[in-house]
Amino acid sequence: MQIPRRARELGITVGTLPTGPLNAITDVAGVRVGQTTITGDGLNTGVTAIVPDGYAGTLPAAVAVGNGYGKLIGTTQVEELGVIETPILLTGTLSTFRVADALLSWLLDRDLRATSLNPVVGETNDGHLSDIRRRPISAAHVHAALDSASSDRPEEGCVGAGTGTTALGFKAGIGTASRVAGPGRVGALVQSNFSGLLTVLGAPIPAEPIDADGNSCMIVVATDLPLDSRQLGRLARRAIFAMGRVGSDFxxxxxxxAIAFSTTRTPGYQDRELRGPFQAVTESVEEALLNSLTMARTTTGFQDRTAHAVPHDVIRNLR
Incomplete structure (x- = not known):
């Protein structure tokens, strides 16, 4: 059985910009990630929580929609006001609403004066490997992910919201990466669950199609660059473009x-300065998507269905 390895450990270097120290979304100061994983008895699912410091005071943010066939809770207020005011949580499709309710309870316990909150919860459909109709996510699972959020490099592959996901014909999951962009950093975390032909640095890697219900991708982008909501929207759109670089058929x-947010509340960037951040988000999302695959393990789940990990020897031979 092959050992999960990040794309760079397999000799795959995406782009030209330097990575942050962890090559993860948590390279952006003040961003933490926590995850809860549920496996066994026909279940492969979980919760991934992206928790930026200072979210309660609202942080600049934007949402980009490549295709709106999904259940992303909280988008209209983010679009209207240009901010997020809660952590961002990811899970399986039919658990989205339970996760949002549990997130609200967690927030209300910490703010006794709150009368209105806009939870942001995204999903992909992990029903190929998990008994999705059971909706197994409880408040305890959500709270555990939030309470365990750390600035360490997040676990990748079959963990949290990526426990039961597949992408491009292989087992996939959670992936993350980062880039240094001028005076700041851009980091990405992805939940991969989409179709297409896996492409690594332009080389196709064919796989048997997986007959899965739902094909989606959630991308969370964080930066400490002083971007406003409109500029973050431009960043988020480029994050979706990066899916095409790894072979998505959309x-x-x-x-x-894609949801993009900044940990800096005071805008101070000119549009002509966005070339670096655009390159940073494209490279970090592409590498995060590859990590979501190379860090995944072959998984057998609901109704004995199996999704196989991408063979590392094939990727090494691309060098």
């Missing part, structure tokens, strides 16, 4: 979303 049943 199928009509795919819910492809």
């Amino acid at each position: 199928a009509p049943g795919s819910g492809d979303y």
Whole structure:
């Protein structure tokens, strides 16, 4: 059985910009990630929580929609006001609403004066490997992910919201990466679950199609650059573009979303300065998507269905 390895450990270097120290979304100061994983008895699912410091005071943010076939809770207020005011949580499709309710309870316990909150919760459909109709996510699972959020490099592959996901014909999951962009950093975390032909640095890697219900991708982008909501929207759109670099076919049943936020509240960037951040987000999302695959393990789940990990020897031979 092969050992999960990040793309760079397999000799795959995406782009030209330097990575942050962890090559992860948590390279952006003040961003933490926590995860809860549920496996066994026909279940492969979980929760991934992206928790930026200072979210309660609202942080600049934007959402981009590649294809709106999904259940991303909280988008209209983010679009209207240009901010997030809660952590961002990811899970399986039919657990989205339970996760949002549990997130609200967690927030209300910490702010006794709050009368209105806009939870942001995204999903992909992990029903190929998990008994999705059981909706197994409880408040305890959500709270554990939030309470365990850390600035360490997040676990990748079959963990949290990526425990039961597949992408590009292989087992996939959670992936993360980062880039240094001038005076700041851009980091990405992805939940991969979409169709297409896996492409690594332009080389296709064919696989048997997986007959899975739902094909989607959630992308969360964090930066400490002083970007406003409109500029973050431009960043989020480029995050979705990066899916094409790894072979997404952008199928009509795919819910492809990107949420971008800045940990800096005071805008101070000119549009002409965005070339670096655009390159940074494209490279970091592409590498995060590859990590979501190379860090995944072959998994057998609901109704004995199996999704196989991408063979590392094939990727090494691309060098």
